[in-house]
Amino acid sequence: MKKLIVLFTATAIIVSSLAGCAGKNSVSDAEKVYVYNWGEYIDPEVIDMFTEETGIEVVYDEFETNEIMYPKVASGGVSYDVVCPSDYMIEHMIQEDLLAELNYDNIPNIANIDETYLEQSKQFDPENKYSVPYCWGTVGILYNKTMVDEPIDSWSVLWDEKYKDNILMQDSVRDAFAVALKSLGYSLNSTDELELNEAKDLLIQQKPLVQAYVIDQVRDKMIGNEAALGVIYSGEANYTQKENSDLVYVVPKEGTNVWIDSWVIPKNAEHKENAEAFINFLCRADIALKNFEYITYSTPNKAARELIEDDALKNSIALFPDADTLKNCETFKYLGADNDELYSTLWNEVKSN
Amino acid sequence: MNKKLLSAPYLLWAVSFIIIPLIMIFYYGLTDKSGGFTFSNILEISTSINVKALLLSLLLSLISTLICLLLAYPLAMILNNLNVNQNSFVVLIFILPMWMNFLLRTLAWQTLLEKTGVINNALAFFHLPSLNIINTPYAIVLGMVYNFLPFMVLPIYNILIKIDPNVINAARDLGANGLQTFCKVILPLSWPGVISGITMVFVPSLTTFVISDLLGGSKILLIGNVIEQKFTQANNWNVGSGLSLVLMIFILVSMAILSKYDKDGEGLI
Numbered sequence: 001m002k003k004l005i006v007l008f009t010a011t012a013i014i015v016s017s018l019a020g021c022a023g024k025n026s027v028s029d030a031e032k033v034y035v036y037n038w039g040e041y042i043d044p045e046v047i048d049m050f051t052e053e054t055g056i057e058v059v060y061d062e063f064e065t066n067e068i069m070y071p072k073v074a075s076g077g078v079s080y081d082v083v084c085p086s087d088y089m090i091e092h093m094i095q096e097d098l099l100a101e102l103n104y105d106n107i108p109n110i111a112n113i114d115e116t117y118l119e120q121s122k123q124f125d126p127e128n129k130y131s132v133p134y135c136w137g138t139v140g141i142l143y144n145k146t147m148v149d150e151p152i153d154s155w156s157v158l159w160d161e162k163y164k165d166n167i168l169m170q171d172s173v174r175d176a177f178a179v180a181l182k183s184l185g186y187s188l189n190s191t192d193e194l195e196l197n198e199a200k201d202l203l204i205q206q207k208p209l210v211q212a213y214v215i216d217q218v219r220d221k222m223i224g225n226e227a228a229l230g231v232i233y234s235g236e237a238n239y240t241q242k243e244n245s246d247l248v249y250v251v252p253k254e255g256t257n258v259w260i261d262s263w264v265i266p267k268n269a270e271h272k273e274n275a276e277a278f279i280n281f282l283c284r285a286d287i288a289l290k291n292f293e294y295i296t297y298s299t300p301n302k303a304a305r306e307l308i309e310d311d312a313l314k315n316s317i318a319l320f321p322d323a324d325t326l327k328n329c330e331t332f333k334y335l336g337a338d339n340d341e342l343y344s345t346l347w348n349e350v351k352s353n
Numbered sequence: 354m355n356k357k358l359l360s361a362p363y364l365l366w367a368v369s370f371i372i373i374p375l376i377m378i379f380y381y382g383l384t385d386k387s388g389g390f391t392f393s394n395i396l397e398i399s400t401s402i403n404v405k406a407l408l409l410s411l412l413l414s415l416i417s418t419l420i421c422l423l424l425a426y427p428l429a430m431i432l433n434n435l436n437v438n439q440n441s442f443v444v445l446i447f448i449l450p451m452w453m454n455f456l457l458r459t460l461a462w463q464t465l466l467e468k469t470g471v472i473n474n475a476l477a478f479f480h481l482p483s484l485n486i487i488n489t490p491y492a493i494v495l496g497m498v499y500n501f502l503p504f505m506v507l508p509i510y511n512i513l514i515k516i517d518p519n520v521i522n523a524a525r526d527l528g529a530n531g532l533q534t535f536c537k538v539i540l541p542l543s544w545p546g547v548i549s550g551i552t553m554v555f556v557p558s559l560t561t562f563v564i565s566d567l568l569g570g571s572k573i574l575l576i577g578n579v580i581e582q583k584f585t586q587a588n589n590w591n592v593g594s595g596l597s598l599v600l601m602i603f604i605l606v607s608m609a610i611l612s613k614y615d616k617d618g619e620g621l622i
Contacts, residue, residue, distance in 0.1 A: 067586055165468075165485075171571045173586060208475040211468075212488050212570025225469055344587040345402075352402045 019212040032057045033274040034287045036073070038081040038261065039064060041135070043294035050281050057273050061093075063191075063345060065172070068339060074098060080175055080269045081275035087260050088174075088332035090131050091124035095173070095334065099130045100265045106276035107132065111285035117300035121260060123143055123331045128319060132279050136232035138321060138329065140251040142218075144244075147228035155183035157254045158229060164209045168221055168230035171213035173347045174255070174332055182328075189333045193342070200346040204353045221331035235297030237318040249318040253329025260300070381594035394595020403579055411603075413490060414558030416579065417497035417506075421554045422547065424498070425505035428544075430539075432506075433513040444510075448459040451503055459496055459567050466492055466568070488570030496564040501557055505550035512546030513539075548614040552607045562598060576600060 039062040046233040047058045061080070063069040072078060085093065093099050104110055110132060117133045128217045143152050147166065150157075158167055158179065162246045166191045170176055178188035180199035190196060203232065206319070211227050232240075237249030263279045266270055281287055288304035298319045299305060308314040317325070385391045397403060397503065432440050450458060465471045466487040486492045514618045524534045562577030571578075576596065583593030 065585070071588060168568055207572065210570075210572065213572060214570070221467075224467070226467055278388050341587065341589070344582070344589075347575065348402050348579065348582070351571070351578075 024278045028139065030271070031274070032059055033271050033278050034059045034061070034079065034269075035278065036061045036069065036083040038062065038084060041084065041261075041295055043290050046282070046287055046290055046294075049287070050278060052201045054274075054277055054281070056271075056277065058278070070200070073266050076268050079270050080266055081264055081269040081271045082265055082278055084261050084263050085135055086332070087121075087124045087262075089260060089336045090264055092334035093266075094125065094130055098266055100269060100272060101129050102132065102265060102269045102279075103272075106273060107280040107283065109280045110251050112283050112288065112301050112303040114300050114302040117260065120258070121262060122333065124260075124333065125262075131194045131264050132283065132289065133260050133262045133300040134282065135235065135295065136158065136258065136260040136300050137319075138233065138251050138326075139170070139178065139233055139256050140237075140249055140318075141236060141274055142222050142230045142232040142247055142249050144222065144225060144228050144238060144246050145248055146246050147225075151161075152229070152248075152250050153253050155179055155254055157207070158183075159206055160256060161209065163210045163228050166228035166345075167206075167210050168218045168227045169206070169210050169213050170218070170279050171215050175231065176213070176347065176350075177343060180206075180256045182252070182256060185254065188257055188330050189344075191335055191339045196346055200350055207350065207353060233297075234318055234321075235295065238296045238313070238316065241264060251321055251325050251329075253328070255330065258326060258329040258331050258333065321327060377592045382598040383595075385591060388417065394592045395598055397592050397595055398599045402574070403576065406574045406576045406579050407599075409490075409558050409573070410577065413494055413575070414497065414555050417494050417501065417558045418551055418555045420494070421502050421505040425502060425509055425550060426547070427450050429509040429513050432510050447506065448503060450569050456563060458558050459500065459564055462492075462496055462499065462550045464488070466495075487568065488572055490569070490573055492568040492577075493565050496568045497554075497558045497561065500564065501554040504553040504557075508549040508553065509543060509546040512543045516542050531606055537560060545614055548611055551613045555607055556604050559603060571602055 019147070031143055033056050033202055041062075047060060051057055051202070058210070061078075063072075066085050069083065069085060070092070070284075072102055073080060073083060073093070090172055096193070113133055117136060118128050120136075121131055121133055141152055141155070141157070142277070143157075148163075150156075157163070158169070169179070177196070177199055181190055181195065181204045183190045184195070184202065186192075186195045190199075210222075214221065218232050219236050219240055222232070223225055225244070225246075232249070232250075234249060237247075240247050241249070242251045263282070265275045265279075269275055269308060282291065283301065285301065285303035285307055288299050288301035289307045291306055292299040292301075292308070296319075305314060365483045367572060382394050383392070385393065397405065432443055435443060463470075466484070467473070468485070468487070469481070470487070476483055486495070520538060520542070521534055524538045529537065560577045562575065562581040562592075565571075565573055566579055569575075580593050580600070581597065582595050583589045
């Protein structure tokens with residue numbers, strides 16, 4: 001018994017001293033900003049430049065998916081000052097009252113952001129109160145022109161027996177279902193059980209043809225000629241093309257997902273003004289250009305786009321598709337916990353089949 | 354008191370990183386989202402998807418364990434028969450890959466096995482038929498055997514070197530032939546090592562999700578993948594913990610078998 005008491009006291013001391021450290025830090029670090037961003041989603045030089053110009057130290061963490069980011073921010077265990085989630089996750093966070101309203105007086109560079117994208121953002125942030133667009137793009141098909149014989153313009157090619165074992169699908173619930181739902185002509189935000197079951201059957205039907213379900217690996221596999229067709233984010237199109245000139249990116253005619261990743265400030269942020277300074281810095285044309293060149297995902301920053309020197313890049317239809325291509329496209333919406341559960345159950349059925 | 358003091362760091366470690374997480378798994382596993390007590394997370398295992406994933410995991414890990422055993426036992430015997438200098442060298446070679454991260458080694462297999470990977474390029478060079486096992490259960494079994502083989506070899510080798518050579522000589526003196534000596538003397542004496550090896554291969558194979566993701570192309574759903582998805586994608590820690598508890602039963606059963614056959618812990622490294 002005595003042992004147990006000693007043990008618990010020791011544990012308690014350690015835990016409380018850890019907590020103590022955290023508490024102390026938050027007082028002494030007024031000139032810091034805690035950033036939580038996607039992996040490889042900023043030019044590291046930009047962070048140094050920000051610190052140099054403002055004297056604010058950046059503490060930088062990365063996440064892999066919105067779903068991994070969410071519980072960390074929601075539980076409040078770590079208080080990040082500025083986070084970069086995607087559209088539907090921002091909507092979810094607004095609903096859960098996790099986000100702070102931005103003070104646009106501190107973000108004058110918002111003027112550099114193209115109106116179109118602010119308009120688009122209204123789908124998840126109706127009054128543009130909480131989010132500043134950072135990167136955007138579409139989901140489409142990347143194909144190897146030496147391995148396919150017909151022009152690719154439709155999702156239906158992903159169900160063509162000819163390409164058995166030559167297709168790479170996205171290994172994430174919403175992206176995989178978006179492909180199936182869109183090729184059936186439904187909304188990719190469908191919550192109709194019949195439609196979703198139809199999409200599930202379609203995905204099960206496709207499974208024997210699929211070489212692998214992958215996320216980031218699709219890039220390297222396509223470059224290495226491992227597969228003929230892959231579902232990929234438009235931002236990777238530019239990079240993959242540079243590495244392997246046989247690759248072409250296309251947005252299927254049935255439409256697809258247009259996504260926007262935006263900066264938001266959580267309610268429990270301890271350095272809101274620093275966070276706003278950080279967002280403002282990222283909206284500056286030269287900085288946005290630097291990030292665009294590093295990440296190669298489409299930038300919503302019109303001033304930065306003007307500065308792109310390479311005309312082919314500036315007018316790339318893969319990166320900056322015209323309105324006609326985008327007319328069937330939709331942005332993901334947050335569908336609620338029950339529907340998330342439904343999607344994930346159906347996805348497991350596909351996987352276990 | 355001195356001894357107690359010495360064990361304090363480990364006890365602290367055990368409490369903070371084993372006991373407390375375990376309690377949390379039990380808590381999440383036995384409550385629903387609003388915190389009320391329920392068995393439904395555990396019963397979730399009975400849905401057809403999960404049963405299928407569990408059976409497939411059991412099958413693949415049994416096959417891997419068997420292959421490991423068939424490879425490891427002869428190897429351990431060979432090691433045991435080498436002289437001291439040679440065997441420490443062979444053991445070193447054998448353990449050397451384990452100095453590299455397990456994830457990297459599995460990724461390397463992915464590159465080796467790919468359609469346009471190293472192995473297939475080599476086969477194509479010699480005009481041999483290509484090897485298409487990537488993204489199939491065969492590749493997963495290969496990955497499990499490759500990663501966990503040392504855990505089978507070492508306990509068996511450990512116990513073999515402890516067998517007194519006089520016992521074997523006595524058996525031969527009394528007229529047993531090689532096979533009889535093996536079946537009646539060596540095998541029974543090495544049994545604790547074999548059991549320990551089986552547990553150490555079977556348990557990680559049963560719970561793995563990385564190997565099936567990387568070498569199975571995410572097309573094959575093992576129970577480890579189901580649990581992983583509950584945590585990372587579905588954000589449903591309760592069901593994830595409930596399913597983990599079910600898996601724990603399998604692990605406890607194999608531990609119980611281990612302790613029955615290996616009372617002195619001889620087989621453990």
